Amino acid sequence: MVAVELEVLAxxxxxxxxxxxxxxxxxxxxxxxxxxxLQDFPLTEVQAACRAAVLSNPNKMPNEGHIRAEIIKARAKAVQSLPRPEPEPSARRGDPANADQIMRDIGFKPRRFGASSQGAAE
Incomplete structure (x- = not known):
């Protein structure tokens, strides 16, 4: 179908x-x-890029590089119009509660010294 677009432009x-x-x-x-x-691009994008290339420079036949550039430009415009994702709030680095949780998540269980550990041993 890309060949048909070339035929039409020609x-x-x-x-x-x-x-x-x-x-x-x-x-x-x-x-x-x-x-x-142009084989990796959907036909609708190729057709839209052909129209855009002809409208931007009606006296010159675009080559495949012009069409590819138009596709990339249209994609960039589409990405810019998308809403920006909100950054995820991250736990503050160095927070003791966060450090303890990370250690528990990976299975690290430190031995505790004190009255509770002596009572459990007896």
Missing amino acids: KKFDRFGWERDRGSAAHDRMLVDWMNA
Whole structure:
């Protein structure tokens, strides 16, 4: 389907030479280059990028690099419009209660000295 987008752009910008080259090695290489460069992107993004490239520079046929750049630019704009995640409150480092909890979580049980440990031993 990416090749179809190239065909459409070529017909829009070059009304005389594109059909003449059909089936040639150069024509086939252009199709392969477009497909290789844009195969990882959804077709809807490729189509939107083709429209954006044509609108931004209507006198020049975009190549696969222009289309890829338009896709990246649109994705960056979409990411910027997303709400920022709230940072998770972290426990204060060095807090004794936090340190004790971490030690219990990993299974560390220190021996305690004092009256309670002597009473348990007797």
